[in-house]
Amino acid sequence: MKTVSLSDLIAKYDIPVPRYTSYPTVPYWTDFPTTNEWLNSVSKSLSKQDAKISIYIHIPFCETLCSFCGCNTSITKNHSVEEPYITYLLKEFHSYLQAVPEISKRQVDEIHLGGGSPTYLSESNLDYLLDNLFKELNISPNASLSVEVDPRRTRKTQLDVMRKYGFNRISLGVQDFDEEVQRIVNRIQPFEKTKETTENAHELGYKSVNFDLIYGLPKQNMDTMKKTVEKTILLYPDRIAFYSYAHVPWIKAAQRLFTEEDLPTGETKRTLYEYARNEFEKVGYKEIGMDHFAHENDGLWKALLNKTIHRNFMGYTEFRTDLLLGLGVSAISDSWECFHQNEKILKKYQKRINELGFATLRGHKLNEEDLEFRKLILELVTTLEVTIPKEHEEIKNYLQEMEKDNLIIWNENHLQVTEIGRAFLRNICMGLDLRMRRKLPEAKVFSQAI
Numbered sequence: 001m002k003t004v005s006l007s008d009l010i011a012k013y014d015i016p017v018p019r020y021t022s023y024p025t026v027p028y029w030t031d032f033p034t035t036n037e038w039l040n041s042v043s044k045s046l047s048k049q050d051a052k053i054s055i056y057i058h059i060p061f062c063e064t065l066c067s068f069c070g071c072n073t074s075i076t077k078n079h080s081v082e083e084p085y086i087t088y089l090l091k092e093f094h095s096y097l098q099a100v101p102e103i104s105k106r107q108v109d110e111i112h113l114g115g116g117s118p119t120y121l122s123e124s125n126l127d128y129l130l131d132n133l134f135k136e137l138n139i140s141p142n143a144s145l146s147v148e149v150d151p152r153r154t155r156k157t158q159l160d161v162m163r164k165y166g167f168n169r170i171s172l173g174v175q176d177f178d179e180e181v182q183r184i185v186n187r188i189q190p191f192e193k194t195k196e197t198t199e200n201a202h203e204l205g206y207k208s209v210n211f212d213l214i215y216g217l218p219k220q221n222m223d224t225m226k227k228t229v230e231k232t233i234l235l236y237p238d239r240i241a242f243y244s245y246a247h248v249p250w251i252k253a254a255q256r257l258f259t260e261e262d263l264p265t266g267e268t269k270r271t272l273y274e275y276a277r278n279e280f281e282k283v284g285y286k287e288i289g290m291d292h293f294a295h296e297n298d299g300l301w302k303a304l305l306n307k308t309i310h311r312n313f314m315g316y317t318e319f320r321t322d323l324l325l326g327l328g329v330s331a332i333s334d335s336w337e338c339f340h341q342n343e344k345i346l347k348k349y350q351k352r353i354n355e356l357g358f359a360t361l362r363g364h365k366l367n368e369e370d371l372e373f374r375k376l377i378l379e380l381v382t383t384l385e386v387t388i389p390k391e392h393e394e395i396k397n398y399l400q401e402m403e404k405d406n407l408i409i410w411n412e413n414h415l416q417v418t419e420i421g422r423a424f425l426r427n428i429c430m431g432l433d434l435r436m437r438r439k440l441p442e443a444k445v446f447s448q449a450i
């Protein structure tokens, strides 16, 4: 087996590739469902008595815009937007309950409040929203209830409200601890703020704390990364999502606010990741799939060992449910056989909810082949191995070059990603992405592999 240097591999494979949070990936959603078709699919997913539900609630608001941000946000300091938005969210929720009564009967195993910034909402509005959701749902006593928070704007009293409803997981947006990096991405977040939110969460009894970090931000270098890793380890979160910065300025114009020359790319960017990974592993973290770390005693690591681990639009989770129901502007839902996304523009979302009770923008009805490859890709991005059915031998041909470069090893039809191959997991997935292989995108849509 020839040995190829990391820089040569990066020169060859650092191309635009999907992130595989779904299969088919969003640009390949072609077979859009109507709202009725979507509701039938929701109903079907909950037909069994023991079907399980996850709920995702999107709160789009943030007071200021971080220039790197790729999320669906609505930037305003005017908090009068909170109440009308909650009214629309609850209207959408009640429309679902009316159309598919099983939603209130089946067990809810997971609720995630995401954004934007859920703690943009005041204590009383959080309380009102959760009260109205929780009284209609059958929430498992062991449910995973999680929230994403921006430590710059999160009060202990808000965490207390959510704790009262049983919220037990919290994810803090940290991104980077270096002041210069923070300044350039318009996100000044003193270490003390992150420390305070982490301590508040522990004091209130949240059992799991996650930090979101990003590598590849402007002005990041080995010195800044050392600082970020050191401070992260000092606060010792249970999990770390260590995202590769997705640079998509043709979609997110604010990413043009810094100069591209300041971005670490290719080998420089990957070296930052590998440095941090080694440091995290030294203090007991385990690498999970792409860009995630968890303690050895954390449920996510156990889920990987037990092969129950799942990956969805929010990242890695410990288990899969029969339905992921997304509420709010831009929220994505998944009934396994069908994806569904709400209107991405706030005004349009509100108008559609007002008129129809639902806000379908697009989605995809998966055919037999999509379902088969969805399962295979999911297995690959979670466990880094997968057995390819014999009738799809041509996948081996497509991945031949990666085998030669020692990114993967075949044992008959069983594909195993190597240590070196981990960095190119998204490229390897492309071998199983029949839709993309048949038709490459005509315009720029995906961020770089590294």
Ligand SMILES: C[S@@+](CC[C@H](N)C(=O)[O-])C[C@H]1O[C@@H](n2cnc3c(N)ncnc32)[C@H](O)[C@@H]1O
Residues within 6 Å of the ligand: 062, 068, 069, 070, 071, 114, 115, 116, 117, 148, 149, 150, 151, 172, 173, 174, 175, 212, 213, 214, 243, 244, 245, 246, 247
């Ligand atoms: C909805 S935000 C997090 C919550 C909260 N708004 C905050 O920033 O603290 C989810 C996460 O997505 C990640 N993210 C946002 N834009 C990104 C990008 N362009 N590339 C990679 N990760 C990104 C950040 O790590 C961020 O914490």
Ligand code: SF4
Residues within 6 Å of the ligand: 061, 062, 064, 065, 066, 069, 070, 071, 073, 115, 116, 117, 150, 173
């Ligand atoms: S990173 Fe978080 S706080 Fe910053 S703009 Fe994006 S969603 Fe808002």
